[in-house]
Amino acid sequence: MNEINICLPLIAISAPLIASILIYILGEHIGKNAREAITFISSAILLISVYSLVPHVLKGEAIEIIFLEIVKGVNFSFNIDAAGMVFACVASTLWVLTSCYSVGYMRGHGEKNQTGYFSAFAICIFATIGLCFSANLITFFIFFEILTIGTYPLVVHYRDEEGRRSGRKYLAYTLISGQIFFASIVIIYMFTGTLEFKAGGFIKPDMLPMPLMLILFIMMVGAGAVKAGLMPLHSWLPAAMVAPTPVSALLHAVAVVKAGAFCTLRVVLYVFGPEAAKACHGAEILSYMAVITIIVSSLIAIRKDNLKARLAFSTVGQLSYIILGISMLTPESSVGAIYHIVAHAFMKITLFMCAGAIFVTAHKKNISEMVGIGRRMPITMGAFTTASVALAGFPFFVGFVSKANIILGAMKINNLLFSMTLVVSALLALTYLMPVVLIGFKKDIINEEFQKKDDANLMMRIPLVITAVISVILGISPNFGLHLYTLAEIAAKSIFG
Amino acid sequence: MMRNLPALIIIFPLVSALLSVFLSKISLYLGRNLVITSIFISLALSIVQLREVIINGPISYKFGNYAVPYGIEFKIDTINAIMLVMICIIGLLTGLFSTNFEENSKDRIKIGGSHALIALLCVGMLGMTSTGDVFNLYVFLEVTSLSGYVLIALGGSKGVVSAFRYLLIGTVAATFYLLGVAMLYSVTGTLNMQDMHDILSSRANDDTMLIAMCMFIAAFGIKMALFPFHGWQPSAYTHAQTGARPLIAGVMGKIPAYAMFRYLYCVYGTEFKYFRYFLIVIGALSVMGMIYGSVRAMAQTDIRKMLAYSSVAQISYITLGFAIGTPIAIAGSFLHMFGHAFMKGGLFFASGSIRYKYGIVDMNDFGYIYKKMPLTSALLSISALSMIGIPPTVGFFSKWYLALGAAGEREYIYIAILVISSLLNAIYFFKMIEKIFMAKDRDLKPIGRDSVMELPWTMMIPIVISILMILGLGLFNVKIINILLMSLGGIGI
Numbered sequence: 001m002n003e004i005n006i007c008l009p010l011i012a013i014s015a016p017l018i019a020s021i022l023i024y025i026l027g028e029h030i031g032k033n034a035r036e037a038i039t040f041i042s043s044a045i046l047l048i049s050v051y052s053l054v055p056h057v058l059k060g061e062a063i064e065i066i067f068l069e070i071v072k073g074v075n076f077s078f079n080i081d082a083a084g085m086v087f088a089c090v091a092s093t094l095w096v097l098t099s100c101y102s103v104g105y106m107r108g109h110g111e112k113n114q115t116g117y118f119s120a121f122a123i124c125i126f127a128t129i130g131l132c133f134s135a136n137l138i139t140f141f142i143f144f145e146i147l148t149i150g151t152y153p154l155v156v157h158y159r160d161e162e163g164r165r166s167g168r169k170y171l172a173y174t175l176i177s178g179q180i181f182f183a184s185i186v187i188i189y190m191f192t193g194t195l196e197f198k199a200g201g202f203i204k205p206d207m208l209p210m211p212l213m214l215i216l217f218i219m220m221v222g223a224g225a226v227k228a229g230l231m232p233l234h235s236w237l238p239a240a241m242v243a244p245t246p247v248s249a250l251l252h253a254v255a256v257v258k259a260g261a262f263c264t265l266r267v268v269l270y271v272f273g274p275e276a277a278k279a280c281h282g283a284e285i286l287s288y289m290a291v292i293t294i295i296v297s298s299l300i301a302i303r304k305d306n307l308k309a310r311l312a313f314s315t316v317g318q319l320s321y322i323i324l325g326i327s328m329l330t331p332e333s334s335v336g337a338i339y340h341i342v343a344h345a346f347m348k349i350t351l352f353m354c355a356g357a358i359f360v361t362a363h364k365k366n367i368s369e370m371v372g373i374g375r376r377m378p379i380t381m382g383a384f385t386t387a388s389v390a391l392a393g394f395p396f397f398v399g400f401v402s403k404a405n406i407i408l409g410a411m412k413i414n415n416l417l418f419s420m421t422l423v424v425s426a427l428l429a430l431t432y433l434m435p436v437v438l439i440g441f442k443k444d445i446i447n448e449e450f451q452k453k454d455d456a457n458l459m460m461r462i463p464l465v466i467t468a469v470i471s472v473i474l475g476i477s478p479n480f481g482l483h484l485y486t487l488a489e490i491a492a493k494s495i496f497g
Numbered sequence: 498m499m500r501n502l503p504a505l506i507i508i509f510p511l512v513s514a515l516l517s518v519f520l521s522k523i524s525l526y527l528g529r530n531l532v533i534t535s536i537f538i539s540l541a542l543s544i545v546q547l548r549e550v551i552i553n554g555p556i557s558y559k560f561g562n563y564a565v566p567y568g569i570e571f572k573i574d575t576i577n578a579i580m581l582v583m584i585c586i587i588g589l590l591t592g593l594f595s596t597n598f599e600e601n602s603k604d605r606i607k608i609g610g611s612h613a614l615i616a617l618l619c620v621g622m623l624g625m626t627s628t629g630d631v632f633n634l635y636v637f638l639e640v641t642s643l644s645g646y647v648l649i650a651l652g653g654s655k656g657v658v659s660a661f662r663y664l665l666i667g668t669v670a671a672t673f674y675l676l677g678v679a680m681l682y683s684v685t686g687t688l689n690m691q692d693m694h695d696i697l698s699s700r701a702n703d704d705t706m707l708i709a710m711c712m713f714i715a716a717f718g719i720k721m722a723l724f725p726f727h728g729w730q731p732s733a734y735t736h737a738q739t740g741a742r743p744l745i746a747g748v749m750g751k752i753p754a755y756a757m758f759r760y761l762y763c764v765y766g767t768e769f770k771y772f773r774y775f776l777i778v779i780g781a782l783s784v785m786g787m788i789y790g791s792v793r794a795m796a797q798t799d800i801r802k803m804l805a806y807s808s809v810a811q812i813s814y815i816t817l818g819f820a821i822g823t824p825i826a827i828a829g830s831f832l833h834m835f836g837h838a839f840m841k842g843g844l845f846f847a848s849g850s851i852r853y854k855y856g857i858v859d860m861n862d863f864g865y866i867y868k869k870m871p872l873t874s875a876l877l878s879i880s881a882l883s884m885i886g887i888p889p890t891v892g893f894f895s896k897w898y899l900a901l902g903a904a905g906e907r908e909y910i911y912i913a914i915l916v917i918s919s920l921l922n923a924i925y926f927f928k929m930i931e932k933i934f935m936a937k938d939r940d941l942k943p944i945g946r947d948s949v950m951e952l953p954w955t956m957m958i959p960i961v962i963s964i965l966m967i968l969g970l971g972l973f974n975v976k977i978i979n980i981l982l983m984s985l986g987g988i989g990i
Contacts, residue, residue: 069975070889071897072825142888149887159935168927175885175923179916182886183900186912190904 006065009078012049012088013129015042016095020122027115036103039118043096046129050085050092054482057085060490070138074195079135081199083270083491086338087262088132089482090345094254095125097463101353102246104459108360111244116153121250123150128255131262137185137195137271144181144223144263148174151256154247155240166239173226173236181223184216188271197266199494201273210280217282220267225286227260229316230323231293238312245356248308249349257315258341261322265337269495274329283327290324291421293317298428305366307355310432311348314391317425318344324418325406331496333409338488339478340402343390346471347399350387351433353464354380360460367436374441379461381440383468388433390471393426397475401485502546503558503571506581507623509535509542510588514616521609528609532616533592539623540585547578551980557629566692572629574984576831579977580626580755583835586966587748587842588619590959594846595740597853597953611651615741617644622752631678631764632688634756638674638720642667645749651738659732666729670719677712680705681764694764703770710775713760720753723816724786727809731793734805739849742801743959746808747842751834754815758827761819780820784914786813791921795928800848800860803925804841807884810918811837817911818899824985826902828978829895835977836891836970840880843963847876850956855941860929864936870951874933876960881926883967886919891970898978 019042027035056063063080070076080088102121106114127150130143148171156167189195191207208216222233229237237257241248250256268277268286277283294317301313321344325337357380364370374381390397393404403422410418478485513535517528550556550573558571573581592615621641628634646667650660682688684705685696697706715726722730734746761779765772790810797803815837818830850873851866852858867874883890896915903911951957970977 068972070972071894072975072978142893145887145893146889149882153934156931156935164931164935167931171923171927176920179886179919182896183912183916186897186900186904187909190901 006063008049008053009063009065009080009133012046012053012092013078013126013133015045015049016122016126016129018042020119020126023115023122024119027119032107032114035115035118036099039099039122040096042122043092043099043125046092046125047096050088050129051482053080054085054089054487056080057082058483058486058490064135070142073193074136074138074189076139076142077135078133078139079197080133081197081491082487082494083262083265083338084132084134086484086487086491087258087341088129089484090258090342091125091128091132091254094345094349094467097466098246098250098254098349101249101356101460101463104457105244105246105356105360108457108460109244111157113157113159117157117244117247120150120153121247124154124250124255126150128259131259134197136197137188140197140263140266141178141182141185144259145178147255147259148178154250155243157243157247162242166236166242169239170236173233174223177223177226177233180219184219187216188220197270198273199270199491200497201269201271201276203272203276205276205279207276213276213280214282214285217272217277217280218285220271221264221282221286224260224263224265224267225289225323228257228264228319228323229260229293230289230320231296231316234293234297234316237316238309241306241308241312245308245352245359248312249352249356254345254349257319258345261319261337261341264323265326268326268329269334274496277327278329283329287324287327287418290320290327291417293320294324294421294425295428298425298432301432302428305368307358307365307367307370307436308352310367310436311351311355314351314429314432315344315348317429318348318391321403321406321422321425324421325402325409328406328409328413328415328418330409330412331492332412333406334492334495335485335488336402336405336407336409338491339405339485342474342484343398343402343471346467346474347387347390350383350464350467350471351391353460353467354384354387357460357464361457367439370436371439371442371444374437379465381437383464384440385437386468387471388430388437390475391433392429393422395475396472398471398478400475401478499545499549501558502542502549503556503573503627504560506539506542506546506585507620507627509538510616510623511620514613514620517613517616518606518609521605525605525608529596529612532612533589533596536585536589536592536616536619539619540582540589543578543581543585546573547575547582550575550578551983555984566687566689569633570629570689570691571627572691573627575980576984577626577755579831579835579980580751581623583838584619584622584626584748584752586962587744587838588615590842590846590962591615591741591744593955594743594849594959595738596955598738598740598849611648611738611741614644614648614651615744618648618741618744618749622748625752625756629690630688631681631690631693635671635674635678638753638756639671641749641752642671642720645745648741648745649733649737651741652736655732656736656738659729659736663729663733666719670716673712673719674716677709677716680709680712690759690764694766697764698766698768701770706765706769707771710760710765710769710771713757714775714779717753717757717760718782721750721757721812721816722809723754723812724782724789724809727786727790730809731802731805734808735799735801739852742849743842743845746804746845747838750808750812751815751838754812754819754834757816758819758830762827767822776820776822779816780908780911783813783817783820784911786810787817787914787918788921791918791925795921795925797925798860799858800863800929801845801858803860803929804844804848807922807925808841810922811841811884814895814899814915814918817915818902821899821902821906821908821911823902823905824982825898825905825978827985828981829898829902831981832891832898832970832974832977833895836883836895836967839963839966839970840883840892843876843880843960843967846956846959846963847873847880850952850960853956854943854952856944857941860932861936862939862941863929863932865934865938866941867933869941872951872957872960876964877933878930879964879967881930883971884926885923889971890967891974892967894971894974
């Protein structure tokens, strides 16, 4: 344990915060390029510092940092563990790529309020990294709420009536669930006297009599479930689609929904723990809700013609994979769930970036208007195809790795329903994504303007190609680069022993 | 000098208030500057005193060296030592802030006089906080009230009407208080709080105490605008003199709340037979106030009125902590008191600045004000988030301690109400934030002098300090809580 170990997480967390403040203060007074440079420099700093923490976590070193006593008896502290590390790696990698894409998108589309946009974006990343590293529920909750508030300006980016409505809806869902989360944290602290996350949970199964325990569990999980779009709490997510596409990409692939899934992970496996979660039947209820969400959301997605809306419902379904994996309470499914945070992030962000690229370049929102677009934007549509196939869970694509693990877990507890759900949902994913690909590459000449090759600009093309390539590489070799799969295994091992 | 600290803190503003009007006759701004300087000296002294109290324990100061039960005593423990600092800070900021609202007027009496009143208001509140004598409390209560009436009346013709309403109801409150004191005096024969507590707990006078307590709750309830005694408050806060409004809205309501705490826990004490019943009554009033204030606030478009109704809800947070009654909840109440002084004070600084620059108070005209006044909008947003209770602002942490106290007493209904109240706050404060950031640009023309800076520095300082305090009190709340718990150790249930 040397000083560098302590400095790195601090640098990682403060880089986006400082970036956000700098952008907000200087944004209107310095040139566009200088403003974007702040984003890129800080995202590079974040990336390097997070990556260099990986070896320490792999070696099993405990990295704990205590700042100050934030409320009486509880410290504001960070503890970097394997599960948090996985999420931090994903968030920091995708921030770099999304920033690059944002610049291309926002300029290509001539958006207003860009300063506020980049500033709020950095705040969201700051909150996400904070979430990953939080050592206890209070610290976690602080970042959780910062994330809620930080996302709000992004949702209402266009400042019009529709944006305002979506913003209200978003706040209603997240603030209500957040406040209930707060109340349950208070109650837990009252009963246990601690809030520190512990792999395997710190709540004893007999802490409270049965119905109360279940109510507490539902109150705790609610906040994560809302952010992760678990049905019937999902309706803010499609509404938030009015925001610019990079925001949707961030919301739906990286920060907010994943924070929700991560919150569920922390609550179920690090606060309640497998035993208590099973004893109060909360995990069971959660898993059935996830199953329903997976099927229903896929069926809704099939009917959506707006590409972004279709992807939004796909996100709702995919996030429930993670929740399902967590709530099965087996080591295999937990590995799958944690790894699906990675897998889904890369696949879905590719899809969203493609949708945004099509919108900026060809000004098409609806799938029915995209006949033959593959001819005009071959690289974009190529990436889209790759990500679609990966999302359906084909072998040698990243989606397969996580899904196979979750199915393994389902088999281990002999639950046919869960395994069937995953298989059926893979088919459904094909049903709603493949038509886009097929329409895109149709030979009929309906849209004259699609005959000439004119792909998205470079700032948008590069990131989406990178994410598509990563989702293939990670499918072939899940441990490529950052050993994310091993990290997920370490996390599962620490929980289940 | 050190021995006389409690008295000196009050004497400086008092003397400056008396001199202010005469000095204005000599030189236009001399009286005003004297007032600001004197409050600054009081602030410095109160910080020194806080340090003293933390290190050496409570100070008892006897006026004229008369022995305790006979003479007037000032009793300073860590709780009111911090409150004195708070009053001085807000008083100083308000003193600076309100200098901008009389630039055009060359009326010497008005300039000197309005600052004299701010100083007197500070004197009254400082005295009410420091004193350990029930009749002395009445005197300072009247000083506070009278200067409050005039400051409200200075806010134009509507101000006069609302000040008159406040005057009527405020007089009733003062009478109630005096009646209560008389009753207790008839059974104890003493006016010293500590002495009264000792006598009351040794003899059973439950019925007299019961009636007296009802009187006190009515009296202080009116003074702090606790639901359902709040009728005078919204119009008074709305129409008070713009410059003095942060002090009136931010601090004035909290001192009676502290006095009520003194009566409940220091004079009566938990051994009082009907103690629990009173806690339930206060808890019920607080719960109703939290809901009622927020619901009424939602309907307002005038920012001042919205904030006034929000104060009805927020004062209930403070009394809710008293009603829960554990040390941690009471500490949460006081933390909320300090935090809210800066939140509400800050919101009124910001709204006052907007009015100063553009002459508007209706939130529908606030469109794109964040481009024109970024710092002011930042303060509005941060205070609003703190009101809702979003971490890491102070509002979250006070709510945490209140909820923790409620959970400890198994009062889950209070937790539920805290949650509901935060959400109601969110509704109207996000309405305000929407207006600031998203409403249509109104092409506002600055009234008065156009300047390069967003605002004159005397307005910038209060705004910046409010932002820093809201965040700072939040992040370092444990220090405050520890200091509060030093005195709360023996108090509570």
